[in-house]
Amino acid sequence: MIKIKPDEIALLSKYIYGISGISIDKSKAYLLETRFSKILEEEGCSSYTDLYHKAKGDPRKRIEHKIIDAITTNETLFFRDGGPFELMRHKILPELIDARAAKSAGSPNLRIWSAAASTGQEVYSIAIIIRELLGPSKDYRLKLLGTDISDAAISQASYATYNKFEIERGLERSKLTKYFTSAGANWKINDEIRAMASFRKLNLMAPFTALGKWDIIFCRNVAIYFTLEDRKKLFNRLADVLEPDGYLVIGSTESLTGICPRFVPKRHLKSIFYQLK
Amino acid sequence: MHSLTILVVDDDPVTRNLLQKRLVKENYEIDLAENGVAAVRQLQKKRYDIVLTDLKMPGGVDGIGVLETAKEADIKTEVILITAHASVGNAIEAMKKGASDYLEKPINFDELLMRLQKVRNTKALIKNASDLREAMNVTEQTSAETIQHLELLCADFQARLERIQSILNDTALAPLERVTRALEI
Numbered sequence: 383m384i385k386i387k388p389d390e391i392a393l394l395s396k397y398i399y400g401i402s403g404i405s406i407d408k409s410k411a412y413l414l415e416t417r418f419s420k421i422l423e424e425e426g427c428s429s430y431t432d433l434y435h436k437a438k439g440d441p442r443k444r445i446e447h448k449i450i451d452a453i454t455t456n457e458t459l460f461f462r463d464g465g466p467f468e469l470m471r472h473k474i475l476p477e478l479i480d481a482r483a484a485k486s487a488g489s490p491n492l493r494i495w496s497a498a499a500s501t502g503q504e505v506y507s508i509a510i511i512i513r514e515l516l517g518p519s520k521d522y523r524l525k526l527l528g529t530d531i532s533d534a535a536i537s538q539a540s541y542a543t544y545n546k547f548e549i550e551r552g553l554e555r556s557k558l559t560k561y562f563t564s565a566g567a568n569w570k571i572n573d574e575i576r577a578m579a580s581f582r583k584l585n586l587m588a589p590f591t592a593l594g595k596w597d598i599i600f601c602r603n604v605a606i607y608f609t610l611e612d613r614k615k616l617f618n619r620l621a622d623v624l625e626p627d628g629y630l631v632i633g634s635t636e637s638l639t640g641i642c643p644r645f646v647p648k649r650h651l652k653s654i655f656y657q658l659k
Numbered sequence: 660m661h662s663l664t665i666l667v668v669d670d671d672p673v674t675r676n677l678l679q680k681r682l683v684k685e686n687y688e689i690d691l692a693e694n695g696v697a698a699v700r701q702l703q704k705k706r707y708d709i710v711l712t713d714l715k716m717p718g719g720v721d722g723i724g725v726l727e728t729a730k731e732a733d734i735k736t737e738v739i740l741i742t743a744h745a746s747v748g749n750a751i752e753a754m755k756k757g758a759s760d761y762l763e764k765p766i767n768f769d770e771l772l773m774r775l776q777k778v779r780n781t782k783a784l785i786k787n788a789s790d791l792r793e794a795m796n797v798t799e800q801t802s803a804e805t806i807q808h809l810e811l812l813c814a815d816f817q818a819r820l821e822r823i824q825s826i827l828n829d830t831a832l833a834p835l836e837r838v839t840r841a842l843e844i
């Protein structure tokens with residue numbers, strides 16, 4: 383295996399930060415070797431410097447995409463942490479539906495964004511909750527969007543197919559039989575759930591105001607990879623695109639204290655969500 | 660590691676008993692089923708780590724049926740198929756349906772033991788991963804509780820601080836009054 387040199391660690395960390403905002407601590411430099419050795423081989427690179435130049439010199443960004451797929455941690459599971467989904471079912475969705483129904487005469491809009499959707503489990507967990515709570519009714523218009531910086535993650539999310547290890551995690555048997563169909567050794571989300579969601583690629587470091595405003599934003603377990611400065615900027619920009627009475631859900635071990643004073647934490651049952659001041 | 664339980668399904672009594680003898684010697688726990696129908700009945704009663712089944716069997720249920728039942732009963736059960744050379748194509752189809760391996764007849768026992776060892780290793784790895792995951796969940800849950808507690812506490816202090824600040828800046832009140840009220844918060 384080709385070894386990475388100290389100056390190459392600096393070079394690549396800076397490059398990765400530039401394309402993704404992901405900040406690689408010096409102590410995590412081993413990650414570069416374990417995650418990039420395959421790309422090095424596939425691209426026939428003689429060194430990490432070589433890889434860097436090839437990636438920068440590629441106008442179609444093919445190598446850049448590979449690097450992003452390799453450096454991102456796509457760890458996720460259906461109904462991760464439980465709490466946020468109970469929160470959706472018992473608090474956020476009922477409150478929001480009431481509030482929107484009171485405001486407009488027609489069927490209310492529900493706009494929900496999973497800002498680091500990874501391979502889609504979070505989005506489909508939300509979709510399942512909505513389906514169970516509201517049924518297939520036409521009484522609301524749903525926009526449920528999942529975005530992620532990783533092409534590989536987004537394409538799996540769109541494909542909506544999971545292997546048994548992904549399925550075993552977090553998914554109750556009753557939900558598996560109800561919302562999935564076995565496809566060989568894998569499971570595919572049923573069309574009715576799949577059709578509720580859409581996915582696209584998005585780097586959270588880039589502007590996202592064009593996506594419009596949101597009633598609910600899930601931004602879980604992604605800011606942890608960013609610097610404190612970038613976290614502050616990100617949550618500030620999320621505050622800009624959240625409706626005044628909208629809801630923000632972050633990862634269960636994340637905190638906004640000292641990060642974005644525009645959000646206030648609120649507790650419901652065993653979970654916390656955030657609203658604008 | 661505890662010994663793995665295997666359900667051996669074969670309509671040929673000679674193969675069945677031979678398999679049982681050899682596998683018990685290797686410290687596997689063996690149950691036998693004489694055809695697919697019996698296997699299905701057995702799979703609904705008891706969970707197995709591994710099902711070793713002939714692909715072609717008389718009666719309503721063949722190896723594929725056994726595979727499907729096993730996976731339905733417990734997706735963690737690994738299924739290894741035994742097949743005549745002529746039906747290797749079917750065995751490959753079965754692998755697409757979730758079988759973990761197949762063996763050609765006549766059974767080479769060294770090869771079988773190797774395959775079983777592979778399944779055993781995979782299972783050990785999976786157990787390791789799920790233990791790690793469990794440990795991580797506990798840690799994550801505990802830290803989540805701590806963080807959420809602190810988060811609410813901080814927000815509460817912040818709100819009080821802001822109230823104190825606004826009272827102290829309230830020029831409509833006499834300075835002493837401001838201090839007295841601020842202290843009450």
Ligand SMILES: C[S@@+](CC[C@H](N)C(=O)[O-])C[C@H]1O[C@@H](n2cnc3c(N)ncnc32)[C@H](O)[C@@H]1O
Nearest residue numbers: 402454456458498500531532585586602603604
């Ligand atoms: C650990 S997963 C979180 C998935 C899910 N939200 C959850 O909590 O289970 C983190 C995801 O963030 C994505 N990510 C990392 N940097 C990003 C960026 N700059 N913009 C958008 N997504 C990013 C990664 O590709 C990865 O899929």
